[in-house]
Amino acid sequence: MSTAEPLLRVEDLHVEFHTEDGVVHAVDGIDYEVHRGATLGIVGESGSGKSVAALTTLGLTRNQGASISGRIFFEGRDLAALSDDELRSIRGKDIAMVFQDPLSSLHPFFKVGAQLIEAVRTHQDVSKAKARERAIELLSLVGIPDPSRRVDEFPHEYSGGMRQRAMIAMALANEPKLLIADEPTTALDVTVQAQILALLERLQQELGMAIVIITHDLGVVAELADDIAVMYAGRIVERTSAELLFSKPEHPYTWGLLKSLPRLEGSRDEALVPISGSPPSLINRPSGCHFHPRCPYSQPDHARIDPKLEPVADGPPHQVACLLESAVRRRLWAQLQAGRTPEEALASVTADGAKP
Numbered sequence: 001m002s003t004a005e006p007l008l009r010v011e012d013l014h015v016e017f018h019t020e021d022g023v024v025h026a027v028d029g030i031d032y033e034v035h036r037g038a039t040l041g042i043v044g045e046s047g048s049g050k051s052v053a054a055l056t057t058l059g060l061t062r063n064q065g066a067s068i069s070g071r072i073f074f075e076g077r078d079l080a081a082l083s084d085d086e087l088r089s090i091r092g093k094d095i096a097m098v099f100q101d102p103l104s105s106l107h108p109f110f111k112v113g114a115q116l117i118e119a120v121r122t123h124q125d126v127s128k129a130k131a132r133e134r135a136i137e138l139l140s141l142v143g144i145p146d147p148s149r150r151v152d153e154f155p156h157e158y159s160g161g162m163r164q165r166a167m168i169a170m171a172l173a174n175e176p177k178l179l180i181a182d183e184p185t186t187a188l189d190v191t192v193q194a195q196i197l198a199l200l201e202r203l204q205q206e207l208g209m210a211i212v213i214i215t216h217d218l219g220v221v222a223e224l225a226d227d228i229a230v231m232y233a234g235r236i237v238e239r240t241s242a243e244l245l246f247s248k249p250e251h252p253y254t255w256g257l258l259k260s261l262p263r264l265e266g267s268r269d270e271a272l273v274p275i276s277g278s279p280p281s282l283i284n285r286p287s288g289c290h291f292h293p294r295c296p297y298s299q300p301d302h303a304r305i306d307p308k309l310e311p312v313a314d315g316p317p318h319q320v321a322c323l324l325e326s327a328v329r330r331r332l333w334a335q336l337q338a339g340r341t342p343e344e345a346l347a348s349v350t351a352d353g354a355k356p
Contacts, residue, residue, distance in 0.1 A: 005076075006033035007210050008057070008178055013070035015049075015056050022283040026052040028234035029070075031309075034178065039204065039211040041221030041242065043257065044231035047279045050214045051100070053231075054180045058097060059087040074178070093123040096171035097180040098164075101187075105167055106155040112139075112166050113151035119173040138169035142199060161192035168199065175207055182214045197223045218257055222246060230254050233280050233290040236309060240318040250312055250320040250329050252295050255336060273341070289323055296342035297324060297332060 015027035027049045034040045042050045055061050057072055057079065072079040074095065079087065099105040107115060116135035117128060126134070132151070139147035142165040155163055164184060171179055181200065185193040201224060204211055213224055221228055221242065228245045230238040230253065238251040249255055256275035277294040280286050286293050292302040302323050312318040312326055322329060328349060335345030 004035060006073075007036045007075065008034040008212075009071075009073040010053070010057070011071040011073070013053060013056065013072065014068065015052050015061060016067040017065060018067065019283070024282045025234050025285065026066075026282060027056065030229075030231070030234075030236045032229050032236065032239065034210045034212055036177070036210055037204070037208050038226045039213060039224050041225030041228040042212060042214045042231060043216065043218055043221055043228060045216055045279050047282065048231040049234040049282075050231050051182050054097065054182055054212065054214055057180065058091050058095060059084065089123075092119060092176075093174045094176055095178045095180065096174070096176040098167050098171050098182065098184050100183045106163060108155055111152055111154055112158065116151070116166075116170055116173060119170045123174045134173070135169075138173060139166070141172070141203070142166070142169045143195070144169075161188055161195065164188065164192075164196055165199065168196075168203070172203065172207070176209060178210045178212070179204075180212045180214070183216070184213065185215070185217070185220055193220070200224060218246075218261060230257070233285055234282055235290065235321065236319075237291065237321045238319065239309070240312075241316060244316055244318055248318075248330070249333060250318065250326065251322050252297055252324075252329075252332075253291050255333060256294075259336060289321075297346055299323070 010030060010032050013027055013030050017024040017026060030053060032040060042053070044050050052061060056066070056068060059079065059082070061068065062084070068080060070080065074090070079090070106112065113132065113135045116138060117131040120126065120131040120134050121128070124131075136147045136151050139151055144150055144162055144165055150158070155166070158166060184200065185196050188196065197220065200211065203209070211224065213221060215221060225242045228240065228242050229236045230245070230251065232253050238245065238249065238254050245254065246258070249258060253275070259273040260275060275294060276296070280290055280293070286303070288303040288305050289295070289298070289307050292298040295302070305323055307321040307323045309319045309321040312320055324332070331349045332345050335348055336342065340348065
């Protein structure tokens with residue numbers, strides 16, 4: 001993790017939505033930072049608050065009745081304190097976003113080129129002809145073949161992968177300093193996923209931009225991210241470098257995500273281990289540790305004590321919100337790596353005299 005001043009710093013961000021059923025605690029006091037030219041991966045199941053946090057960074061939850069508190073610093077300016085007009089001057093220019101569904105994000109009634117031209121001219125004082133040249137250049141940059149012809153086609157004439165590339169081209173129209181990519185590979189086949197990830201990596205190197213990539217797929221962030229924040233029930237439960245998260249994860253939820261992934265070195269008959277239960281309601285959240293109803297290592301007091309995100313003692317920067325002692329967590333992870341089930345791992349560690 002860099003010691004330089006971060007490009008983006010989010011501090012104690014809370015986002016709530018008031019509904020007829022109650023208050024939805026979509027984002028519950030998260031902190032993270034992104035440095036220039038670096039990539040942060042935000043990982044978690046659907047409903048964990050990943051996308052809401054990103055949309056709030058761009059001010060896109062303001063008109064959805066959200067109650068927002070906390071600070072979002074971008075180049076030293078608090079985005080949360082800016083007016084809508086001030087945010088619009090930043091959104092799409094300095095910070096751009098690739099949304100989840102490229103088919104619904106691209107207007108079906110307008111040609112792709114026309115939408116790219118609008119993205120360019122919104123922030124740059126150039127002629128329509130110059131903007132069209134830029135649109136063709138952008139389509140070429142993201143690897144769309146025959147861009148001078150495809151610029152005049154409608155979104156439905158593009159394949160899923162090409163629509164995603166067009167969305168990336170639109171996001172890059174004004175060479176932003178920060179790109180937020182929300183589930184950029186969802187609904188794409190594995191080959192196209194790999195192409196999109198390689199494209200993002202190449203563009204980052206060429207343009208020097210920072211990236212926040214939001215996904216439920218740890219395999220995606222393994223390819224791109226320098227640092228990873230794991231979210232659960234609106235909170236960050238683990239945050240560290242990508243290398244450390246994959247080699248020495250400390251939170252049982254992170255273990256569950258990792259153990260549910262197929263491994264190349266594993267047997268073809270090896271069963272995947274899903275996380276038991278379902279993500280909690282963000283209206284009626286579990287007491288204490290929000291993960292305790294699904295955690296195989298939960299103890300009675302975990303239902304009443306709320307863990308804080310705290311540094312792991314010794315070693316590189318690594319934070320985790322877990323009530324198990326760090327030494328116990330490491331022994332449990334070693335047992336899981338040896339192929340034991342969570343129940344077997346807990347029994348083995350407990351038999352050795354350790355207290356979870």
